[in-house]
Amino acid sequence: VDLYKITATKSGYMIFDLDIFTWGENLDLFVYDSPDMSAGSLLDASTGPNSATSSFESCGIACSPGETYYIKVAGAALGDSTAYGLSAREVENYIDIEASSHDPGFIHVGKNNIVAGNIDISVGFRMNINELIVSTHGSMPLENVTGIHLYRDMNGNKSLDGSDKLVASGDFHNTNRAIFNGFTEEIKHGDSPSRFFITLDIAGIDHDCDIGLALISYKDISTQEGAEVHYSRFPIFLDRIVAGVDSEPPSWNSTVGIQQALPQYSAALLRWNSATEPLTPPVKYNIYWTDELPFDFGTAWHLDNVSAPSGGGYDHQYKLQGLINDHEYYVAVRVEDQAGNEDQNEIYLSVTPAMISDPYNPQIVGVLDTPGSAWEVVCDPPNQRVFIAASSGGLLVVDVSNPTSPSLTAQIPGSNVHGVDFDGTYVYGASGNGLMVVDPDAPGGAALIGSLSGNYLDVCVVGDWVYLTGYNDQLKPADVSDPTNPVGYPSVDSGYYGYGMDAQDGYLFVSTYYRPRVYDISNPSTPVHKRTFGNNGSYEIDAIGNRLYVTYWTNNRVSIYNIADPTDPQYLGNFTSSVGSGGADIVMFNGYLYFGTNNHHIEVLNVDNPSNIIKLGQISTNGPDGLDTDGIFIYSAENEYGLKVIL
Structure with missing residues (x-):
């Protein structure tokens, strides 16, 4: 344990930075307002595992002139040789905000928790946000927007996932504004910038339309401390969401449907090329097979959304197993998008599994x-x-x-x-x-x-x-x-x-x-x-x-x-x-x-x-x-x- 003390000469905000030079050593930083360094006198702490990509700890305090503060660096095992740098700096407490780009793609009919935009909030020392106002524009009827939510990125990966925190929810109440309030979200200098996600619940879309979100003025974000984002930052426009009804199936890029069906032991190796879907990707490939003609897709056996890597000079191949040797089958491949639109190609090939050894694909x-x-x-x-x-x-x-x-x-x-x-x-x-x-x-x-x-x-x-x-x-x-x-x-x-x-x-x-x-x-x-x-x-x-x-x-x-x-x-x-x-x-x-x-x-x-x-x-x-x-x-x-x- 290493101990330090510092006396403030004026009011303001002070940041203590611990830069750990010995990678692999886990050091923690604590700041107290009393020399007894009791739990009751702890002002701030920064703890956690350190590594080559995370070798810093940082604490901050609001200080008063003449007050002495006590700093403790702890964590290294007895006898360990540890090198680090410890510095103190004065900072101003400010708040800033900016939007980051996000493209949610085309939304078919509706979907919940669509990320409509990301905002990154930075502070100089510490701020407590307690209100956020979002305005909407575009051709989408507001009755199709059934919910709006504010999440905070908790793991720093800049992507909305299950570990992130739901801060607040709201709706537009048939106006073009949604107000998030009734919460207090602290942002510290060590968290800065902190990312927030704004998501929408959209339902009942029956025609093409769009919606965009924006923070219009500095009054659209409020803090407990009364600090304001500089007016020059506004308006802040988030990415536009396009929604509608996708009624068209994907398009084959080159060849259509199944291209090769090779007999194997109790199986058939099927090959085909790729298709593309611009509105509701990714595409999925469905396999149909029957032992009767004419080929009836409605009664044929089928496997949906098969995993099919490239092989044999084609974009995709799939081994269809469980077939009877010396029995003739007819096989087809269709492509479907995420909206459920499947192409209607009627191309099929004949294949008869047998006890055949393929030196290129032993099984x-x-x-x-x-x-x-x-x-x-x-x-x-x-x-x-x-x-x-x-x-x-x-x-x-x-x-x-x-x-x-x-x-x-x-x-x-x-x-x-x-x-x-x-x-x-x-x-x-x-x-x-x-x-x-x-x-x-x-x-x-x-x-x-x-x-x-x-x-x-x-x-x-x-x-x-x-x-x-x-x-x-x-x-x-x-x-x-x-x-x-x-x-x-x-x-x-x-x-x-x-x-x-x-x-x-x-x-x-x-x-x-x-x-x-x-x-x-x-x-x-x-x-x-x-x-x-x-x-x-x-x-x-x-x-x-x-x-x-x-x-x-x-x-x-x-x-x-x-x-x-x-x-x-x-x-x-x-x-x-x-x-x-x-x-x-x-x-x-x-x-x-x-x-x-x-x-x-x-x-x-x-x-x-x-x-x-x-x-x-x-x-x-x-x-x-x-x-x-x-x-x-x-x-x-x-x-x-x-x-x-x-x-």
């Missing part, structure tokens, strides 16, 4: 909240099911015969199950307790039929053998020709702990946190390391034909290599995600590479030319850690967010 069609965290997924297309490595949730069997509503059919307990593979008969899981072998079609339901101890992250099936990677920097071969009794063989060095694997033509490709590796597995019990290539931080790896795709966790990248000679992968190109925070998994779907990143996105890539990979589209998900496809849908294992089905 989520199904979701399953899985027990545990879904790390990896593998598909069994003939049986319309998928298998999920679900960490603490074990190994899951999920029915996807209805991809929009996947359902859990079996759960085999396991600890830290992070990898899964399927050979067409048995499911293999890599877990913290070792290898799991599951018969998904065992009598009585899916069952664990074999195991091999260890601590593994991923598993890859190659014929009668599986290969396991883990945290121990080892690659483990195991013979599963008898799935009930897997036989492990000596591990070989993997250089660092391994993640994903894939096999092709007698070679095993392993991604490790260090770099990807190639092993010759022509002798399956004894993998032979042939090459280490690429960069650090590899995560998943897929061999497709003569190409090898590797994701990199550390740089948000997927790289492509030529493996015409599997022992010598040759770099072809890469794609670095601008929306991801770690390359996770990949899957080839309908000729495009779907690249999942840890930052909740799947990006669709055209990789025909690896040196110039083109991004076509993307979809936001919850973190695609594992991807697979049954040729119709993509299945994304999304860690704690379960399974998502994508088309």
